Amino acid sequence: MRVVLALTRLGLGRPWSARTLVAGVWFIPLALAAAAAFPLWRALDSVLGPLPEADVLGTGLRLGALADLAELRPGLVSGVGLTIVAIAALGLLVGAAVSGGVLEVLRSTDDRSLGHRFGRGAGRFFGRFVGVSLLVGLLGGVVGAAAVYPFVTLTGSYFRAGWGPGRFAPYGAALVASLTVLAVLLVLDAARIHIVRSDGSAWAGLRAGLGLVFRHPLVFIGMWFANGVLVTASVGLFLLFREVVPSGSGPLILPMVLAQQAFALARTGLRVALLASESALVDDLLLAQADSSSLA
Amino acid sequence: MVGATGRRVERRDNGDGTLKHVFEQAEVHDFAWTASPKFLQVRRTFVADEEVTPEEYAEAGRLLGRPPEEIRLRDVEILLLLQPAHLPQQERHIKAAKTALKWYGLWYGRYPYDTLTIVDPAPGGGGSLGMEYPTFFTSGTVFLFNHWPLDRILVPEDVIVHELGHQYWQGMVATNEAEEAWLDEGFTTYSSAKVMVKTYGSARIRVLGLELGLFEGLRVVNRADRVFAPIRVPAWDVSRDYRFDIYTRATLTLQTLERLLGEETMARVMRTYHERWRFAHPTSEDFYAVASEVSGQDLSGFFQRTIEQPGYLDYAVASVTTTRDLGPRGILEDGAEATRSFVASQDPEDEADEDAEGPWRSIVRVRRLGEVVLPVEVELQFEGGPPEHRDWDGRDRWVSYEVTRPYRLVAAVVDPEDRLVLDVNRLNNARRVRPDGQAAAYWGARVTFWLKSVLALVGL
Numbered sequence: 065m066r067v068v069l070a071l072t073r074l075g076l077g078r079p080w081s082a083r084t085l086v087a088g089v090w091f092i093p094l095a096l097a098a099a100a101a102f103p104l105w106r107a108l109d110s111v112l113g114p115l116p117e118a119d120v121l122g123t124g125l126r127l128g129a130l131a132d133l134a135e136l137r138p139g140l141v142s143g144v145g146l147t148i149v150a151i152a153a154l155g156l157l158v159g160a161a162v163s164g165g166v167l168e169v170l171r172s173t174d175d176r177s178l179g180h181r182f183g184r185g186a187g188r189f190f191g192r193f194v195g196v197s198l199l200v201g202l203l204g205g206v207v208g209a210a211a212v213y214p215f216v217t218l219t220g221s222y223f224r225a226g227w228g229p230g231r232f233a234p235y236g237a238a239l240v241a242s243l244t245v246l247a248v249l250l251v252l253d254a255a256r257i258h259i260v261r262s263d264g265s266a267w268a269g270l271r272a273g274l275g276l277v278f279r280h281p282l283v284f285i286g287m288w289f290a291n292g293v294l295v296t297a298s299v300g301l302f303l304l305f306r307e308v309v310p311s312g313s314g315p316l317i318l319p320m321v322l323a324q325q326a327f328a329l330a331r332t333g334l335r336v337a338l339l340a341s342e343s344a345l346v347d348d349l350l351l352a353q354a355d356s357s358s359l360a
Numbered sequence: 361m362v363g364a365t366g367r368r369v370e371r372r373d374n375g376d377g378t379l380k381h382v383f384e385q386a387e388v389h390d391f392a393w394t395a396s397p398k399f400l401q402v403r404r405t406f407v408a409d410e411e412v413t414p415e416e417y418a419e420a421g422r423l424l425g426r427p428p429e430e431i432r433l434r435d436v437e438i439l440l441l442l443q444p445a446h447l448p449q450q451e452r453h454i455k456a457a458k459t460a461l462k463w464y465g466l467w468y469g470r471y472p473y474d475t476l477t478i479v480d481p482a483p484g485g486g487g488s489l490g491m492e493y494p495t496f497f498t499s500g501t502v503f504l505f506n507h508w509p510l511d512r513i514l515v516p517e518d519v520i521v522h523e524l525g526h527q528y529w530q531g532m533v534a535t536n537e538a539e540e541a542w543l544d545e546g547f548t549t550y551s552s553a554k555v556m557v558k559t560y561g562s563a564r565i566r567v568l569g570l571e572l573g574l575f576e577g578l579r580v581v582n583r584a585d586r587v588f589a590p591i592r593v594p595a596w597d598v599s600r601d602y603r604f605d606i607y608t609r610a611t612l613t614l615q616t617l618e619r620l621l622g623e624e625t626m627a628r629v630m631r632t633y634h635e636r637w638r639f640a641h642p643t644s645e646d647f648y649a650v651a652s653e654v655s656g657q658d659l660s661g662f663f664q665r666t667i668e669q670p671g672y673l674d675y676a677v678a679s680v681t682t683t684r685d686l687g688p689r690g691i692l693e694d695g696a697e698a699t700r701s702f703v704a705s706q707d708p709e710d711e712a713d714e715d716a717e718g719p720w721r722s723i724v725r726v727r728r729l730g731e732v733v734l735p736v737e738v739e740l741q742f743e744g745g746p747p748e749h750r751d752w753d754g755r756d757r758w759v760s761y762e763v764t765r766p767y768r769l770v771a772a773v774v775d776p777e778d779r780l781v782l783d784v785n786r787l788n789n790a791r792r793v794r795p796d797g798q799a800a801a802y803w804g805a806r807v808t809f810w811l812k813s814v815l816a817l818v819g820l
Contacts (some may be wrong), residue, residue: 096811108803123802324809
């Protein structure tokens with residue numbers, strides 16, 4: 065517990081000392097998202113602008129109006145979906161580059177500029193980070209599917225035959241799936257940190273990540289949980305703001321945009337803090353491992 | 361535990377390990393029964409004097425134009441046979457049944473039987489969910505609706521209110537479901553949607569920021585790209601979209617009729633139809649006749665176009681323009697003399713000038729995109745001037761209105777009071793002269809945020 069708190073505190077200090085890094089990491093996806101959303105906004109403007117009945121869309125998600133819009137301009141609504149899918153695919157690549165840059169900035173001690181170090185990390189580890197993401201994702205998918213399968217079978221038997229305990233199976237499936245996602249995230253972070261630390265391959269990173277997380281699950285989960293509490297708090301604040309300040313009319317769109325970006329900035333800072341904590345933890349664990357093997 | 365249509369009059373032990381249950385019920389055309397050792401048995405009574413307030417009697421009386429004494433309800437014994445896994449939904453089931461007994465009773469006539477049995481089918485019995493028999497019906501729920509946030513989805517309530525609605529239309533009025541299915545499912549869906557809105561508000565689903573209203577849900581699926589057969593065709597005609605025609609379009613047609621006639625007149629139409637034809641097996645013509653008689657209007661054209669003929673309804677404002685009127689141009693005849701008037705071409709900057717003086721010549725074109733022809737109102741909205749209304753019979757494919765006023769036209773709206781609920785697309789019912797970018801700006805910001813969130817989630 066003390067280790068978790070100490071590392072969390074250490075990590076939380078990093079976003080402030082690396083403000084420019086946080087701002088940059090916040091800005092990169094924002095710029096990409098804005099570039100993707102701009103043509104969409106122009107298209108929406110030309111379609112919705114002359115239609116007073118579309119004004120209800122300015123106050124939120126109204127399925128009736130959206131369905132009518134999909135009928136009037138079939139390509140527009142599907143275009144939003146396709147853009148999100150394309151951005152998600154792009155995000156995997158951008159994420160690999162950005163996390164390489166962030167870890168390099170957090171770990172390097174040389175005097176080169178932040179931009180230089182960020183670019184160096186982004187380029188140097190990009191291929192290996194993409195590789196380790198695919199490996200961890202694949203492994204997580206296979207293990208997750210195998211772990212969830214019995215619960216799915218139990219759920220089916222409940223619906224077919226009414227077997228009593230089966231009614232808890234969907235909750236079990238959701239729990240196992242969530243734990244698998246969490247394990248994937250933790251192993252991926254540990255693997256990436258190991259790659260940066262040792263300049264090793266994606267395979268070596270995967271092996272080290274699995275070993276570290278499954279040998280010390282409590283401390284990894286504890287740090288993730290502490291960070292998660294803070295992320296949840298910032299989500300809560302954001303939702304509270306949305307509840308209090310209606311975002312639908314004219315000038316109130318601006319506060320909504322500012323609140324969204326403040327939340328995104330806070331989330332980025334917390335993510336950098338988590339990476340800093342995990343980085344320090346991996347250092348400690350590998351150092352202790354080295355010490356014990358030299359003693360042996 | 362055993363449940364069946366009617367009241368149990370005998371329960372005998374046969375002495376050989378079997379039991380005999382005898383149920384009786386008069387004035388029914390069908391019966392059903394169920395038995396299971398797993399049922400949780402919940403018994404409640406709908407006590408009319410407690411469930412219906414004097415204000416509710418007065419409200420219904422005003423609507424129907426009758427004294428409250430004439431519409432008094434009677435007590436009903438409710439038996440709910442619930443699956444143990446759905447225990448947390450017990451009170452939801454009972455509340456839905458009581459509220460449906462109340463409003464159907466007040467609006468259409470008191471429930472004439474002593475008992476009502478609601479059966480929650482066992483797991484694996486999904487095929488029997490939501491099925492109606494006289495004084496007896498099956499509900500429809502799953503245990504996922506036990507807890508937050510899915511307990512905000514009103515599907516169990518919707519099924520109970522709907523199936524109880526069948527007691528009135530399929531059960532008591534008892535039309536021919538095979539030949540004229542819309543008279544049962546359409547009337548039941550329309551009636552149950554009204555009870556649901558009255559009791560639970562307009563939203564059927566309200567989960568994590570997403571809202572879907574009951575009637576909105578029906579309108580969402582009413583799209584021009586579907587097949588629009590006549591609503592009144594036999595159920596065995598498999599070339600049609602049964603659920604869409606019988607449930608959705610029939611309900612939207614009745615709601616359109618309600619908005620055209622007014623809530624009060626429609627309530628009296630439905631009450632008269634139900635009372636006159638209770639236990640009497642009417643046809644569509646009988647309903648048409650009652651509707652025309654009670655409303656004092658010849659509604660045969662309405663029913664012919666919406667129920668009997670295929671096609672959909674869609675009106676749209678095709679274009680709106682407003683330009684400065686610079687006087688007459690061309691060769692003008694004034695009696696025997698002809699004069700020639702030349703006017704300089706319009707200056708576009710004049711149009712944009714907020715202070716430019718009129719008069720303004722405004723042209724609005726309205727189109728009928730579907731086959732269904734119904735009279736419709738068109739509203740012309742002006743900047744700084746009162747709105748003007750035009751009535752269009754809709755017979756032609758399009759109509760054009762040209763007016764010259766001292767003020768500019770801002771927008772034109774077809775069916776401004778949203779009476780034609782059958783219209784497949786509400787978005788094209790209005791058009792403004794100058795675009796407003798607020799909705800697009802709002803969505804531009806939201807989409808940017810979503811995309812950024814996706815990038816952040818799958819990325820760093």
